[in-house]
Amino acid sequence: MKRGEKNYIWQAGDWPEWRYDHSAVASLLAEVSHAQGALLGRLADVGLALRDQACLAALTEDVVKTSEIEGEKLNVQSVRSSLARRLGVDIGAVAPVDRNVDGVVDVVLDATTYSANPLTAKRLFAWHAALFPTGHSGMSRIVVGNWRNDAEPMQVVSGPVGRRKIHFEAPPAGALRRETAQFLSWANKDTGEPLLIKAALAHLWFVTLHPFDDGNGRIARAVGDLFLARADGSPQRFYSLSAQIQRERKHYYDVLERTQKGTLDVTEWLSWHLAALGRAVNGAQSTLNAVLAKARFWQRWAETPFNARQVKMLNRMLDGFEGKVTSSKWAAIAKCSADTALRDITQLLELRVLRKSSAAGRSTGYELLEYSPE
Numbered sequence: 154m155k156r157g158e159k160n161y162i163w164q165a166g167d168w169p170e171w172r173y174d175h176s177a178v179a180s181l182l183a184e185v186s187h188a189q190g191a192l193l194g195r196l197a198d199v200g201l202a203l204r205d206q207a208c209l210a211a212l213t214e215d216v217v218k219t220s221e222i223e224g225e226k227l228n229v230q231s232v233r234s235s236l237a238r239r240l241g242v243d244i245g246a247v248a249p250v251d252r253n254v255d256g257v258v259d260v261v262l263d264a265t266t267y268s269a270n271p272l273t274a275k276r277l278f279a280w281h282a283a284l285f286p287t288g289h290s291g292m293s294r295i296v297v298g299n300w301r302n303d304a305e306p307m308q309v310v311s312g313p314v315g316r317r318k319i320h321f322e323a324p325p326a327g328a329l330r331r332e333t334a335q336f337l338s339w340a341n342k343d344t345g346e347p348l349l350i351k352a353a354l355a356h357l358w359f360v361t362l363h364p365f366d367d368g369n370g371r372i373a374r375a376v377g378d379l380f381l382a383r384a385d386g387s388p389q390r391f392y393s394l395s396a397q398i399q400r401e402r403k404h405y406y407d408v409l410e411r412t413q414k415g416t417l418d419v420t421e422w423l424s425w426h427l428a429a430l431g432r433a434v435n436g437a438q439s440t441l442n443a444v445l446a447k448a449r450f451w452q453r454w455a456e457t458p459f460n461a462r463q464v465k466m467l468n469r470m471l472d473g474f475e476g477k478v479t480s481s482k483w484a485a486i487a488k489c490s491a492d493t494a495l496r497d498i499t500q501l502l503e504l505r506v507l508r509k510s511s512a513a514g515r516s517t518g519y520e521l522l523e524y525s526p527e
Contacts, residue, residue: 161413164325169335171354173420178350181427185349188382188434192391195441205242207444208389210472211437212236212265215378215393217258219371222399227254233472236262244468257284257371264375265390268382272340274333277364280375284368295366300329307363309413311406320406321413323363332362333403340376352380353426357412357419374398381430392437405429409493447471453523457504461489463497467506470521477510477518 162168196204213233220227231251235258237244260280270276282298283297296302307323323333336358346354356377363369374395382388398405404425412422450471459467466483476482484494498519501507510518 161321161361163332163416163419164305165417167417169339170357170417172416172418173423174418178421178427180425181424181431182347185427185431185434188431192434192437192441193385193387195438196391199441199445203444203448204389204391205240206447207391207437207441209233209236209240209242209244210440211390211393212240212261214396214440215390216254216261217396218393218399219261219374219395220257222374222395223368227251228255229475230469235372241441252286256286259283260371260375261378264379265382266388268379268388272337272376272379274337276313277372280372281365281368282512284371285426290367297366300326300333300364301366302326303366309360309363309369311402321361322408323361329362329364333364336362340454348380348384349427349430350423352377352384352430354419354424355380356426357409357422360409361413391441392433394430394433397433397436401429443471443473450521450523454506457506462489462493463501466497467501467521477516478520479516479518481516482483 216232231254278298285297309320310317359373408425480494506523507519510520
Protein backbone atom coordinates (compact mmCIF):
# COMPACT_ATOMS: atom_id res chain seq x y z
CA MET A 154 0.00 0.00 0.00
CA LYS A 155 1.26 3.49 -0.80
CA ARG A 156 0.99 6.14 1.88
CA GLY A 157 -1.04 8.42 -0.37
CA GLU A 158 -3.83 5.91 -0.97
CA LYS A 159 -7.08 6.54 0.89
CA ASN A 160 -7.69 3.02 2.14
CA TYR A 161 -8.15 3.47 5.88
CA ILE A 162 -10.34 5.66 8.06
CA TRP A 163 -7.40 7.61 9.49
CA GLN A 164 -6.59 8.74 5.95
CA ALA A 165 -10.04 10.24 5.38
CA GLY A 166 -10.24 14.00 4.93
CA ASP A 167 -12.69 14.36 7.82
CA TRP A 168 -10.77 12.10 10.24
CA PRO A 169 -11.55 11.71 13.14
CA GLU A 170 -15.15 13.01 12.87
CA TRP A 171 -16.96 9.87 14.04
CA ARG A 172 -20.54 9.46 12.83
CA TYR A 173 -23.20 6.93 13.72
CA ASP A 174 -26.94 6.36 13.44
CA HIS A 175 -28.27 7.20 16.90
CA SER A 176 -31.59 5.46 16.29
CA ALA A 177 -29.82 2.25 15.20
CA VAL A 178 -27.93 1.91 18.50
CA ALA A 179 -30.55 3.35 20.86
CA SER A 180 -32.25 0.04 21.62
CA LEU A 181 -28.92 -1.73 22.22
CA LEU A 182 -27.84 1.09 24.51
CA ALA A 183 -31.06 0.72 26.50
CA GLU A 184 -30.68 -3.07 26.72
CA VAL A 185 -27.12 -2.85 28.04
CA SER A 186 -28.08 -0.19 30.57
CA HIS A 187 -30.94 -2.38 31.77
CA ALA A 188 -28.64 -5.42 32.07
CA GLN A 189 -26.12 -3.36 34.04
CA GLY A 190 -28.85 -2.18 36.38
CA ALA A 191 -30.13 -5.72 36.93
CA LEU A 192 -26.64 -7.02 37.72
CA LEU A 193 -25.73 -4.16 40.05
CA GLY A 194 -29.12 -4.44 41.76
CA ARG A 195 -28.57 -8.11 42.46
CA LEU A 196 -25.06 -7.42 43.74
CA ALA A 197 -26.40 -4.80 46.14
CA ASP A 198 -28.24 -7.56 48.02
CA VAL A 199 -25.39 -10.06 48.50
CA GLY A 200 -23.16 -8.25 50.96
CA LEU A 201 -19.71 -6.70 50.76
CA ALA A 202 -17.68 -9.91 51.08
CA LEU A 203 -19.50 -11.64 48.24
CA ARG A 204 -19.30 -8.52 46.07
CA ASP A 205 -15.52 -8.59 46.61
CA GLN A 206 -15.44 -12.23 45.56
CA ALA A 207 -17.57 -11.50 42.47
CA CYS A 208 -15.25 -8.61 41.56
CA LEU A 209 -12.20 -10.85 42.02
CA ALA A 210 -13.72 -13.50 39.73
CA ALA A 211 -14.59 -10.96 37.02
CA LEU A 212 -11.19 -9.28 37.13
CA THR A 213 -9.39 -12.62 37.05
CA GLU A 214 -11.27 -13.54 33.89
CA ASP A 215 -10.60 -10.10 32.42
CA VAL A 216 -6.83 -10.26 32.97
CA VAL A 217 -6.55 -13.84 31.69
CA LYS A 218 -8.67 -13.26 28.59
CA THR A 219 -7.20 -9.89 27.57
CA SER A 220 -3.81 -11.64 27.38
CA GLU A 221 -5.24 -14.75 25.72
CA ILE A 222 -6.53 -12.63 22.83
CA GLU A 223 -2.89 -11.74 22.14
CA GLY A 224 -1.81 -15.38 22.32
CA GLU A 225 -0.36 -15.19 25.85
CA LYS A 226 -1.65 -17.75 28.34
CA LEU A 227 -1.35 -16.64 31.96
CA ASN A 228 -1.60 -18.89 34.99
CA VAL A 229 -5.09 -18.37 36.40
CA GLN A 230 -4.03 -18.95 40.01
CA SER A 231 -1.18 -16.45 39.70
CA VAL A 232 -3.57 -13.87 38.29
CA ARG A 233 -6.10 -14.50 41.05
CA SER A 234 -3.42 -14.26 43.73
CA SER A 235 -2.00 -11.04 42.29
CA LEU A 236 -5.45 -9.45 42.20
CA ALA A 237 -6.36 -10.69 45.68
CA ARG A 238 -3.20 -9.15 47.16
CA ARG A 239 -3.98 -5.77 45.61
CA LEU A 240 -7.69 -5.84 46.45
CA GLY A 241 -7.19 -7.09 50.00
CA VAL A 242 -9.37 -10.15 49.42
CA ASP A 243 -8.54 -13.25 51.45
CA ILE A 244 -8.25 -16.36 49.27
CA GLY A 245 -6.08 -18.45 51.58
CA ALA A 246 -2.93 -19.80 49.92
CA VAL A 247 -1.46 -17.55 47.25
CA ALA A 248 0.56 -18.41 44.16
CA PRO A 249 4.17 -17.22 43.63
CA VAL A 250 4.69 -13.71 42.26
CA ASP A 251 4.91 -13.49 38.46
CA ARG A 252 6.02 -10.08 37.20
CA ASN A 253 4.36 -10.61 33.81
CA VAL A 254 1.06 -11.34 35.55
CA ASP A 255 1.52 -8.43 37.95
CA GLY A 256 2.05 -6.06 35.04
CA VAL A 257 -1.25 -6.91 33.34
CA VAL A 258 -3.02 -6.79 36.72
CA ASP A 259 -1.55 -3.34 37.42
CA VAL A 260 -2.85 -2.00 34.11
CA VAL A 261 -6.38 -3.39 34.53
CA LEU A 262 -6.67 -2.18 38.12
CA ASP A 263 -5.29 1.27 37.37
CA ALA A 264 -7.74 1.71 34.48
CA THR A 265 -10.78 0.68 36.50
CA THR A 266 -10.01 1.67 40.10
CA TYR A 267 -8.87 5.15 39.05
CA SER A 268 -11.18 5.58 36.07
CA ALA A 269 -12.03 9.17 37.08
CA ASN A 270 -8.40 10.24 36.66
CA PRO A 271 -7.41 11.83 33.33
CA LEU A 272 -6.06 9.61 30.59
CA THR A 273 -2.63 11.02 29.74
CA ALA A 274 0.39 10.03 27.69
CA LYS A 275 2.33 9.56 30.93
CA ARG A 276 -0.33 7.17 32.22
CA LEU A 277 -0.38 5.18 28.98
CA PHE A 278 3.41 4.99 29.01
CA ALA A 279 3.27 3.58 32.56
CA TRP A 280 0.75 0.95 31.45
CA HIS A 281 3.00 -0.01 28.54
CA ALA A 282 6.07 -0.29 30.79
CA ALA A 283 4.09 -2.50 33.19
CA LEU A 284 3.22 -4.88 30.34
CA PHE A 285 6.84 -5.18 29.17
CA PRO A 286 9.04 -4.97 32.29
CA THR A 287 12.07 -6.44 30.52
CA GLY A 288 11.89 -4.12 27.52
CA HIS A 289 11.28 -7.10 25.26
CA SER A 290 8.31 -8.59 23.49
CA GLY A 291 9.29 -12.24 23.28
CA MET A 292 12.86 -12.18 21.99
CA SER A 293 12.54 -8.77 20.32
CA ARG A 294 13.69 -5.51 21.88
CA ILE A 295 10.93 -2.89 21.70
CA VAL A 296 10.44 0.77 22.57
CA VAL A 297 8.85 0.73 26.04
CA GLY A 298 7.04 3.60 27.70
CA ASN A 299 6.97 5.75 24.57
CA TRP A 300 5.29 5.88 21.19
CA ARG A 301 6.66 3.61 18.49
CA ASN A 302 9.26 5.05 16.11
CA ASP A 303 9.07 2.37 13.43
CA ALA A 304 10.45 2.98 9.97
CA GLU A 305 8.22 0.32 8.43
CA PRO A 306 4.39 0.54 8.45
CA MET A 307 2.70 -0.73 11.64
CA GLN A 308 0.33 -3.50 10.56
CA VAL A 309 -2.41 -4.86 12.80
CA VAL A 310 -2.45 -8.64 12.57
CA SER A 311 -4.03 -11.66 14.25
CA GLY A 312 -3.38 -15.39 14.23
CA PRO A 313 -0.36 -17.57 15.04
CA VAL A 314 3.11 -16.94 13.67
CA GLY A 315 3.34 -18.22 10.12
CA ARG A 316 -0.39 -17.74 9.52
CA ARG A 317 -0.78 -14.05 10.37
CA LYS A 318 -3.67 -12.14 8.85
CA ILE A 319 -3.18 -8.43 8.21
CA HIS A 320 -6.32 -6.48 9.13
CA PHE A 321 -5.20 -2.92 8.54
CA GLU A 322 -2.31 -0.51 8.75
CA ALA A 323 -1.93 2.17 11.43
CA PRO A 324 -0.83 5.80 10.95
CA PRO A 325 2.92 6.39 10.50
CA ALA A 326 5.05 7.00 13.59
CA GLY A 327 5.71 10.60 12.56
CA ALA A 328 2.02 11.43 12.99
CA LEU A 329 1.60 9.89 16.43
CA ARG A 330 2.38 12.92 18.59
CA ARG A 331 -0.39 14.90 16.87
CA GLU A 332 -2.79 11.95 16.65
CA THR A 333 -2.43 10.86 20.28
CA ALA A 334 -2.78 14.44 21.52
CA GLN A 335 -6.09 14.71 19.65
CA PHE A 336 -7.28 11.39 21.06
CA LEU A 337 -6.36 12.29 24.65
CA SER A 338 -8.01 15.71 24.36
CA TRP A 339 -11.25 13.99 23.29
CA ALA A 340 -10.91 11.36 26.03
CA ASN A 341 -10.57 13.93 28.80
CA LYS A 342 -13.46 16.23 28.03
CA ASP A 343 -17.23 15.88 27.96
CA THR A 344 -17.99 15.33 24.30
CA GLY A 345 -21.68 14.61 24.74
CA GLU A 346 -21.74 10.89 23.93
CA PRO A 347 -23.14 8.40 26.45
CA LEU A 348 -20.21 6.79 28.28
CA LEU A 349 -21.03 3.36 26.82
CA ILE A 350 -20.68 4.86 23.34
CA LYS A 351 -17.50 6.66 24.36
CA ALA A 352 -16.03 3.37 25.63
CA ALA A 353 -16.58 1.79 22.20
CA LEU A 354 -15.19 4.81 20.34
CA ALA A 355 -12.14 5.00 22.63
CA HIS A 356 -11.36 1.33 22.00
CA LEU A 357 -11.70 1.79 18.24
CA TRP A 358 -9.70 5.02 18.13
CA PHE A 359 -6.82 3.65 20.17
CA VAL A 360 -6.65 0.45 18.11
CA THR A 361 -6.65 2.58 14.94
CA LEU A 362 -3.64 4.58 16.15
CA HIS A 363 -1.79 1.50 17.44
CA PRO A 364 0.77 3.85 19.01
CA PHE A 365 3.03 1.28 20.70
CA ASP A 366 5.41 -1.35 19.35
CA ASP A 367 3.33 -4.04 21.09
CA GLY A 368 0.55 -4.36 23.66
CA ASN A 369 -1.88 -2.10 21.78
CA GLY A 370 -4.80 -4.52 22.01
CA ARG A 371 -4.48 -4.95 25.78
CA ILE A 372 -4.14 -1.22 26.33
CA ALA A 373 -7.07 -0.46 24.01
CA ARG A 374 -9.25 -2.80 26.06
CA ALA A 375 -8.00 -1.16 29.28
CA VAL A 376 -8.91 2.25 27.84
CA GLY A 377 -12.37 0.91 27.02
CA ASP A 378 -12.68 -0.53 30.53
CA LEU A 379 -11.82 2.88 31.99
CA PHE A 380 -14.87 4.38 30.30
CA LEU A 381 -17.03 1.40 31.24
CA ALA A 382 -16.03 1.89 34.88
CA ARG A 383 -17.07 5.54 34.57
CA ALA A 384 -20.38 4.41 33.09
CA ASP A 385 -20.95 2.01 36.00
CA GLY A 386 -19.98 4.65 38.53
CA SER A 387 -18.01 2.01 40.45
CA PRO A 388 -14.33 1.05 40.70
CA GLN A 389 -15.36 -2.59 41.11
CA ARG A 390 -15.79 -4.69 37.97
CA PHE A 391 -18.36 -7.45 37.81
CA TYR A 392 -18.20 -8.37 34.12
CA SER A 393 -15.46 -8.74 31.52
CA LEU A 394 -15.80 -7.38 28.00
CA SER A 395 -12.31 -8.75 27.22
CA ALA A 396 -13.56 -12.26 27.95
CA GLN A 397 -16.49 -11.71 25.60
CA ILE A 398 -14.19 -10.39 22.89
CA GLN A 399 -11.98 -13.45 23.31
CA ARG A 400 -15.02 -15.71 22.84
CA GLU A 401 -16.04 -13.77 19.73
CA ARG A 402 -12.58 -12.77 18.51
CA LYS A 403 -13.15 -13.80 14.86
CA HIS A 404 -16.22 -11.60 14.63
CA TYR A 405 -14.33 -8.87 16.53
CA TYR A 406 -11.49 -8.82 14.02
CA ASP A 407 -13.91 -9.03 11.08
CA VAL A 408 -15.95 -6.00 12.16
CA LEU A 409 -12.79 -4.11 13.14
CA GLU A 410 -11.27 -4.71 9.69
CA ARG A 411 -14.46 -3.63 7.89
CA THR A 412 -14.58 -0.49 10.03
CA GLN A 413 -10.96 0.40 9.31
CA LYS A 414 -11.53 0.07 5.56
CA GLY A 415 -14.89 1.84 5.59
CA THR A 416 -16.07 5.36 6.26
CA LEU A 417 -16.21 7.31 9.51
CA ASP A 418 -19.78 6.08 9.98
CA VAL A 419 -19.07 3.55 12.74
CA THR A 420 -22.63 2.37 13.39
CA GLU A 421 -21.72 -1.26 12.70
CA TRP A 422 -18.79 -1.15 15.17
CA LEU A 423 -20.90 0.47 17.89
CA SER A 424 -23.71 -2.05 17.35
CA TRP A 425 -21.30 -4.98 17.66
CA HIS A 426 -19.53 -3.51 20.69
CA LEU A 427 -22.78 -2.78 22.55
CA ALA A 428 -24.21 -6.21 21.74
CA ALA A 429 -21.01 -7.93 22.95
CA LEU A 430 -21.06 -5.78 26.08
CA GLY A 431 -24.65 -6.83 26.73
CA ARG A 432 -23.67 -10.48 26.43
CA ALA A 433 -20.75 -9.88 28.82
CA VAL A 434 -23.01 -8.26 31.42
CA ASN A 435 -25.62 -11.01 31.15
CA GLY A 436 -22.85 -13.62 31.36
CA ALA A 437 -21.71 -12.09 34.64
CA GLN A 438 -24.88 -13.44 36.20
CA SER A 439 -23.30 -16.91 35.88
CA THR A 440 -20.14 -15.67 37.60
CA LEU A 441 -22.28 -14.33 40.43
CA ASN A 442 -24.13 -17.66 40.61
CA ALA A 443 -20.77 -19.42 41.06
CA VAL A 444 -19.71 -17.02 43.81
CA LEU A 445 -22.98 -17.56 45.67
CA ALA A 446 -22.75 -21.33 45.23
CA LYS A 447 -19.23 -21.29 46.67
CA ALA A 448 -20.47 -19.31 49.67
CA ARG A 449 -23.32 -21.79 50.20
CA PHE A 450 -20.86 -24.67 49.99
CA TRP A 451 -18.65 -23.32 52.78
CA GLN A 452 -21.68 -22.46 54.90
CA ARG A 453 -22.85 -26.05 54.51
CA TRP A 454 -19.47 -27.44 55.67
CA ALA A 455 -18.55 -24.71 58.17
CA GLU A 456 -18.51 -27.11 61.14
CA THR A 457 -16.43 -29.80 59.41
CA PRO A 458 -12.66 -29.75 60.15
CA PHE A 459 -10.82 -29.97 56.82
CA ASN A 460 -7.02 -29.93 56.64
CA ALA A 461 -5.20 -27.18 54.71
CA ARG A 462 -4.68 -29.40 51.66
CA GLN A 463 -8.36 -30.23 51.46
CA VAL A 464 -9.37 -26.57 51.79
CA LYS A 465 -6.93 -25.60 49.05
CA MET A 466 -8.15 -28.29 46.66
CA LEU A 467 -11.83 -27.72 47.37
CA ASN A 468 -11.39 -24.02 46.65
CA ARG A 469 -9.63 -24.88 43.39
CA MET A 470 -12.55 -27.07 42.42
CA LEU A 471 -15.09 -24.43 43.42
CA ASP A 472 -13.26 -21.84 41.31
CA GLY A 473 -13.57 -24.04 38.23
CA PHE A 474 -10.79 -26.61 38.02
CA GLU A 475 -9.79 -27.24 34.41
CA GLY A 476 -9.85 -30.91 33.50
CA LYS A 477 -10.34 -33.93 35.76
CA VAL A 478 -9.29 -33.92 39.42
CA THR A 479 -7.31 -37.11 40.04
CA SER A 480 -5.29 -38.30 43.04
CA SER A 481 -2.05 -37.59 41.16
CA LYS A 482 -3.11 -34.01 40.39
CA TRP A 483 -4.19 -33.63 44.02
CA ALA A 484 -0.73 -34.74 45.18
CA ALA A 485 1.04 -32.40 42.75
CA ILE A 486 -1.02 -29.30 43.58
CA ALA A 487 -1.24 -29.93 47.33
CA LYS A 488 2.47 -30.86 47.39
CA CYS A 489 1.99 -34.12 49.24
CA SER A 490 2.60 -37.81 48.64
CA ALA A 491 0.24 -39.98 46.59
CA ASP A 492 -0.79 -41.86 49.76
CA THR A 493 -1.62 -38.61 51.57
CA ALA A 494 -3.63 -37.36 48.59
CA LEU A 495 -5.60 -40.60 48.51
CA ARG A 496 -6.33 -40.32 52.24
CA ASP A 497 -7.54 -36.74 51.78
CA ILE A 498 -9.82 -37.80 48.94
CA THR A 499 -11.11 -40.91 50.73
CA GLN A 500 -12.12 -38.84 53.75
CA LEU A 501 -14.02 -36.41 51.52
CA LEU A 502 -15.73 -39.32 49.76
CA GLU A 503 -16.84 -40.72 53.11
CA LEU A 504 -18.16 -37.32 54.18
CA ARG A 505 -19.98 -37.10 50.83
CA VAL A 506 -18.21 -33.90 49.93
CA LEU A 507 -16.77 -35.56 46.83
CA ARG A 508 -17.91 -38.33 44.57
CA LYS A 509 -16.23 -40.31 41.83
CA SER A 510 -16.68 -38.71 38.44
CA SER A 511 -18.67 -40.54 35.79
CA ALA A 512 -16.25 -39.36 33.10
CA ALA A 513 -14.43 -42.17 31.33
CA GLY A 514 -10.67 -42.53 31.49
CA ARG A 515 -7.88 -44.69 32.80
CA SER A 516 -7.51 -42.71 36.04
CA THR A 517 -10.32 -42.13 38.50
CA GLY A 518 -11.57 -38.56 38.70
CA TYR A 519 -13.43 -36.81 41.50
CA GLU A 520 -15.99 -34.01 41.60
CA LEU A 521 -17.93 -32.04 44.20
CA LEU A 522 -21.12 -33.75 45.27
CA GLU A 523 -23.00 -30.58 46.24
CA TYR A 524 -22.15 -27.77 43.90
CA SER A 525 -24.25 -26.08 41.31
CA PRO A 526 -23.35 -22.58 40.11
CA GLU A 527 -26.58 -22.31 38.16
